[in-house]
Amino acid sequence: MANSKPKPVLSDGVPLAKRVQEMSINGDEPPPEFYIKDSSFGCIDSYAPVSVPIIDVSLLLSSKDELQKLRLALESGGCFQAIGHGISGSFIDKVREVAKRFFGLPQEEKHKYSRGVNEVEGYGHDLIVSGTQVLDWNTRLFLRVFPEHQRKLNLWPQNPNNFSVILHEYSTKLKQMMELLFKAMAASLNLEENSFSDQFGDNPVMQVRFNFYPPCSRPDKVLGVKPHSDRSGVTVLLQDEEVEGLQIVKDGRWITVPVIPHALVVNLGDQMQIMSNGIFKSPVHRVLTNTDKLRISVAMFNEAEPEKEIGPVEDLIDDNRPRLYRNVKNYASFNYECFQKGKVALEEVKLHA
Numbered sequence: 001m002a003n004s005k006p007k008p009v010l011s012d013g014v015p016l017a018k019r020v021q022e023m024s025i026n027g028d029e030p031p032p033e034f035y036i037k038d039s040s041f042g043c044i045d046s047y048a049p050v051s052v053p054i055i056d057v058s059l060l061l062s063s064k065d066e067l068q069k070l071r072l073a074l075e076s077g078g079c080f081q082a083i084g085h086g087i088s089g090s091f092i093d094k095v096r097e098v099a100k101r102f103f104g105l106p107q108e109e110k111h112k113y114s115r116g117v118n119e120v121e122g123y124g125h126d127l128i129v130s131g132t133q134v135l136d137w138n139t140r141l142f143l144r145v146f147p148e149h150q151r152k153l154n155l156w157p158q159n160p161n162n163f164s165v166i167l168h169e170y171s172t173k174l175k176q177m178m179e180l181l182f183k184a185m186a187a188s189l190n191l192e193e194n195s196f197s198d199q200f201g202d203n204p205v206m207q208v209r210f211n212f213y214p215p216c217s218r219p220d221k222v223l224g225v226k227p228h229s230d231r232s233g234v235t236v237l238l239q240d241e242e243v244e245g246l247q248i249v250k251d252g253r254w255i256t257v258p259v260i261p262h263a264l265v266v267n268l269g270d271q272m273q274i275m276s277n278g279i280f281k282s283p284v285h286r287v288l289t290n291t292d293k294l295r296i297s298v299a300m301f302n303e304a305e306p307e308k309e310i311g312p313v314e315d316l317i318d319d320n321r322p323r324l325y326r327n328v329k330n331y332a333s334f335n336y337e338c339f340q341k342g343k344v345a346l347e348e349v350k351l352h353a
Helices: 020-026 064-076 089-103 107-113 163-188 270-275 331-340
Strands: 009-011 054-056 079-083 122-124 139-146 205-213 223-228 234-238 246-250 253-256 264-268 285-288 295-303
Touching: 054 064, 064 079, 064 163, 089 163, 089 205, 089 234, 089 295, 107 122, 139 163, 163 205, 163 234, 163 295, 205 223, 270 331
Parallel strands: 054 079
Antiparallel strands: 079 264, 122 139, 139 205, 205 295, 223 285, 234 264, 234 295, 246 253, 246 285
């Protein structure tokens, strides 16, 4: 009797014979859909040994030197390693532990939290919007955490049993850190302290993405995440405690963001580049694969309320620095529309002389 088991579906209506994790375990050659095309940012193994700034968040509102370091970091590369963030190393280890335990569950258990057709939230792979899209070598769990009433708790894993408690506490701590960062970023540009936070609204969106990158037999051809900039205002990433993989573009070269076990990587997204009128940068970044080590990370994205219009802060517009971007509502939706059309959202909101 023929096997009637349905073929696994990688994404909406796009079947793939085997899932990433299964291909990794079997050591299979990734299919061509995963092979990166030529990139304007150089080949997959080109990178420069440039350091990523380290900022002590606890000093930002009291030290002019630390504030100046923050401004330089965000103007030059849009990324830094945050220490002194007030989250204990033991709690960070708990966040990593629940991520590891979830991804280590049997597939049938994880599939209880699978995302629906044309939905983003849940477990699985990213949406595929075209037949020419290059696929990323990862599996992820994507959840909205704020506003609280928008949580889809049916997609929050009950195994491990402390997952929801840990995620809620971690999200709350990061929300507080981001609020401090908005004030510090405004202060670094001599703006009113709420110049950025006011644009995010009373109910900014925060979403988390737990990433699982299994070993890959072709790290020379396949990326964990292909080059992109974030649509967020601010992204805070908890890296794997040992395995590197994140790279950002700085001065036209790829640089690896090193692992500092209890630091948090902060990178700005497009919304903050727009609000700062291009002074702060939303860095293009990617994730490499490797042949023998799996990598797990946790990214938290902060975005403005969808119906809140964002745009350059008026005090950052003058004759010497004219307005670079038009105002835009629901940047997340706009970004997705651009992605479907093969366009770059940040370029589409740019005002061209």
